[in-house]
Amino acid sequence: MDPxxxxxxxxxxxxxxxxxxxxxxxxxxxxxxxxRKEEKRRKRFWLYPILCTCSLLAVSAGLWIAAPLTGAxxxxxxxxxxxxxxxxEEQELPDNAIVPANENYTIKTGVLIGLRQDHxxxxxxSALPDGTYSTYRTLMVAPxxxxxxxxxxxxxxxxxxxxxxxxIDALTHMTPTDTxxxxxxxxxxxxxxxxxxxxDPEEHLQHTETLQFAGNQYVSVSEKESIWRGNAPAxxxxxxxxxxxxxxxxxxxxxxxxxxxxxHVPLQEVYGEGVLSVLEPLSALAHSENPPSARLDGxxxxxxxxxxxxxxxxxxxxxxxGNRNDGYxxxxxxxxxxxxxxxxxxxxxxxxxxxxxxxxxxxxxxxxLDDLLVIWTEKELVVYSPAxxxxxxxxxxxxxxxxxxxxxxxxxxxxxxxxxxxxxxKYLEPELEL
Amino acid sequence: xxxxxxxxxxxxxLKYMTETTDTRAVLRDLMTAYGNDVWNYAYSLCRSPDQADxxxxxxxxxxxxxxxxxxxxxxxxxWLLAITRHTAFDMKRSSFWNRIKSSDVFQLGGTQPSAxxxxxxxxxxxxxxxxxxxxxxxxxxxxxxxxxxxxxxxxMAQILDLSEGTVKSRLFxxxxxxxxxxxxxxLGSE
Numbered sequence: 304m305d306p307x308x309x310x311x312x313x314x315x316x317x318x319x320x321x322x323x324x325x326x327x328x329x330x331x332x333x334x335x336x337x338x339r340k341e342e343k344r345r346k347r348f349w350l351y352p353i354l355c356t357c358s359l360l361a362v363s364a365g366l367w368i369a370a371p372l373t374g375a376x377x378x379x380x381x382x383x384x385x386x387x388x389x390x391x392e393e394q395e396l397p398d399n400a401i402v403p404a405n406e407n408y409t410i411k412t413g414v415l416i417g418l419r420q421d422h423x424x425x426x427x428x429s430a431l432p433d434g435t436y437s438t439y440r441t442l443m444v445a446p447x448x449x450x451x452x453x454x455x456x457x458x459x460x461x462x463x464x465x466x467x468x469x470x471i472d473a474l475t476h477m478t479p480t481d482t483x484x485x486x487x488x489x490x491x492x493x494x495x496x497x498x499x500x501x502x503d504p505e506e507h508l509q510h511t512e513t514l515q516f517a518g519n520q521y522v523s524v525s526e527k528e529s530i531w532r533g534n535a536p537a538x539x540x541x542x543x544x545x546x547x548x549x550x551x552x553x554x555x556x557x558x559x560x561x562x563x564x565x566x567h568v569p570l571q572e573v574y575g576e577g578v579l580s581v582l583e584p585l586s587a588l589a590h591s592e593n594p595p596s597a598r599l600d601g602x603x604x605x606x607x608x609x610x611x612x613x614x615x616x617x618x619x620x621x622x623x624x625g626n627r628n629d630g631y632x633x634x635x636x637x638x639x640x641x642x643x644x645x646x647x648x649x650x651x652x653x654x655x656x657x658x659x660x661x662x663x664x665x666x667x668x669x670x671x672l673d674d675l676l677v678i679w680t681e682k683e684l685v686v687y688s689p690a691x692x693x694x695x696x697x698x699x700x701x702x703x704x705x706x707x708x709x710x711x712x713x714x715x716x717x718x719x720x721x722x723x724x725x726x727x728x729k730y731l732e733p734e735l736e737l
Numbered sequence: 738x739x740x741x742x743x744x745x746x747x748x749x750x751l752k753y754m755t756e757t758t759d760t761r762a763v764l765r766d767l768m769t770a771y772g773n774d775v776w777n778y779a780y781s782l783c784r785s786p787d788q789a790d791x792x793x794x795x796x797x798x799x800x801x802x803x804x805x806x807x808x809x810x811x812x813x814x815x816w817l818l819a820i821t822r823h824t825a826f827d828m829k830r831s832s833f834w835n836r837i838k839s840s841d842v843f844q845l846g847g848t849q850p851s852a853x854x855x856x857x858x859x860x861x862x863x864x865x866x867x868x869x870x871x872x873x874x875x876x877x878x879x880x881x882x883x884x885x886x887x888x889x890x891x892x893m894a895q896i897l898d899l900s901e902g903t904v905k906s907r908l909f910x911x912x913x914x915x916x917x918x919x920x921x922x923x924l925g926s927e
Contacts, residue, residue: 309912311919312884314865318777319885321862323786325772325793332790333768333797337761340798 410688412670413445413720414677415727417460417517417711420704424482431529431536434509436484439473439710442701443727444677444686445720451675451686451698454724457731460517460711461491463723464547468492468730471517471550476500481508486524488550491730498553507531510556515542516606516613517711521568521644522547523606528556539629542605542618543567570601570617570636573644582617585634597621597632605633606644608709610666611654613645647671647714661685668712679709764801771814772797774886775821781881782825784870795824815888819896822878868918876911883908 318324417439424434443455460471468491476483481502487495509529516523525542541564549566570578578601586599603618615636622629640648650669657664657678666679676687686699715723775796780789799820861867869880882893890901897904 311865311915312880314863315869315881315884317862317866318773319781319862319866319870319881320777320786323780325768325776329776329790329793330768330772333794336794336798337764337801 409449410446410451410674411717411720412672412675413443413454413715413723414668414670414675415461415463415711415713415715415723416442416444416668416677416684416709417462418442418703418707419514419710420707421513431507431509431531432538434482434484434529435511435513435527436475437473437511437513439471439514441711441727441731443724443731444675444699444701445715445724447724451688453699453701455728455731459731460514461727461730462517462547462711463519463713468726469547470495470730471514471522471547473514474498478502480504480506481510483508483510483554483556484512485510485554486512486514486550488522488547491726500553500556505532508556510554512554514710516608517547518606518644519646519713520546521573521606522550524550525605526554530557537628540631541620541629542603542631542633544573544604544606567602570604570615573615573641574636574638581636581638585617585636586619594621594623599634603631604636606640607633608666611650612648613640615640615644652676660687666709668709670716671714672716677712679703760801760804763804764797767800767813767817768797771817774814775817777885778818778821778881779825781870781877781885782822782874783828788828792821792824792828795828796821799824812892814886815892815895818882818886818888822896864922865915868915871918872911872914875907876914879904879907880911880915 418441419437419439421435421437424436438458439460440456440458441461442453444451445454446452447454459473461468462471463469469488470491471486471488472495474485474487474495474497476485476498481500483500485498487498489495507530511527513525513527514522515525521544523542523544526540528539530537530539543564543566545567552566555564570582574581582599582601597619598621599617599619601617603620605616605618606613607616608614615638616633617636618631618633620629620631647670649671650667651673652667652669654664657667657676660676661678661680663680664678665681668677669675674688676689678685678687681703683703684699684701685697686701687696688698772793776789776793779792779796780786783789783792796817800817803820861870869877872880878897879893882888882896888896890904893899893904894901899907
């Protein structure tokens with residue numbers, strides 16, 4: 304038979320299958336699925352603040368209860384299998400997301416993971432409560448010669464910022480009467496410069512800054528301060544989102560004297576002018592114990608972690624006890640964070656699928672190319688690669704310290720992976736560069 | 738044949754429709770015009786009518802969300818077939834999650850279990866389709882996109898994310914394989 308005889312190709316003109324194809328039943332099924340999704344979307348926007356009230360209202364000292372937000376079907380996070388960083392609609396898949404599973408697939412992704420562990424410390428005065436402070440570490444997880452491994456690990460939180468890396472260090476300033484745990488950001492190729500603080504020997508001060516989220520532009524920080532000046536102690540709690548360079552400035556202490564804060568980013572800067580119209584109905588749902596003077600104006604807010612995604616929470620701030628007790632209540636802001644804050648926050652799998660791999664999964668990160676999955680359990684991180692079908696088991700397990708929490712996750716793909724492997728090793732393990 | 742000469746018209750039509758009309762109505766028009774094209778391509782990739790239904794549903798749900806992102810760099814049909822291929826591979830990857838049994842395996846390559854092959858042969862509309870469906874997917878695809886969808890080399894390269902040279906090479910080998918199968922058949926009947 305002459306391979307140049309292509310007349311037989313005409314026989315491929317009709318469809319391949321007899322009696323089956325795109326029929327009315329399939330069309331109806333698609334329409335019904337669209338109706339269900341649109342109905343869910345409508346309900347989600349209006350019910351979100353009410354759901355938040357039932358599950359997430361916090362009490363004065365800035366505590367909040369994070370409940371996993373799963374839909375009725377057990378799906379992850381926002382009750383859709385695919386969570387978008389840029390809006391409620393599902394995110395457009397990038398052209399390079401086509402990852403056919405095959406035995407020879409090469410993983411093309413790395414991830415920089417920032418972790419925080421909280422500790423308690425003895426107070427500097429019996430009139431003050433025990434203090435808290437946090438320690439931080441960053442891991443770089445990437446494939447090296449086809450093996451996924453921790454290629455660098457070190458103290459502090461390392462994040463990409465522009466074309467460089469910056470580091471956030473936890474520093475402590477101590478005197479006989481004061482303990483100040485604060486955060487300081489700096490370019491990673493420079494050293495942290497400790498701040499100086501005025502010391503008043505007549506007062507005992509405990510001040511703690513805690514990092515909740517570090518992105519490649521914005522950070523979310525909570526502040527807690529206890530002061531004793533020979534009379535009743537005063538306690539203050541605040542929460543802010545700042546731009547990374549603003550963390551170079553020394554922290555403001557003595558909240559009783561310094562009520563305002565100028566170095567922060569209001570919600571309006573991230574979400575636009577429509578913020579107040581979103582906050583207004585939330586005010587009505589806020590904690591009833593907050594005084595009538597409590598404010599919910601978008602100035603104070605936080606970025607926190609829920610299972611599977613990052614979320615914005617607006618803070619309603621208030622003062623009690625004649626200004627001796629300032630605090631805030633966090634309320635879920637019902638609009639997903641934009642990409643400028645979290646540039647990749649998508650998990651295209653359901654909780655059912657995640658738990659089929661790790662029944663004790665509590666949280667999960669997925670790479671932009673869907674070739675790496677990092678699953679959190681109470682004690683460890685477990686890394687899988689859905690794209691490499693021959694590797695069905697975990698590729699890597701990393702032990703977590705007790706209570707360690709995720710504060711940062713930054714992805715590198717393609718040619719950026721080896722660059723990040725090299726640079727993170729330099730900044731996190733400088734002793735190895737000698 | 739859809740060529741990029743028509744892409745501008747297609748893009749302008751789609752842009753106009755999504756900006757001025759109910760998006761659902763646009764989707765209905767697309768399903769009417771291209772539903773069978775999408776389903777047939779999905780079926781030719783997965784060789785299962787039920788999975789072709791699932792893939793087709795997912796494709797049009799994605800299209801509904803992505804209507805505003807269609808940039809007119811290809812024809813609408815090429816765009817839809819590219820999404821179909823992407824979706825089919827995604828669902829193949831999802832077998833990682835579902836631990837699908839071997840009888841349900843979504844095979845995009847390699848040889849088929851003989852029972853499944855027999856079923857596809859019986860259902861195939863003609864002998865040539867039966868032979869094409871028996872080919873490994875990389876040869877099956879190029880032949881179907883060329884002979885059934887009558888796409889140009891450029892359009893096929895866009896959908897398959899390959900160079901035109903590689904597409905031509907695969908088409909050559911696909912035709913050679915079909916020729917060999919026809920020759921085997923004719924020898925067997927002598």
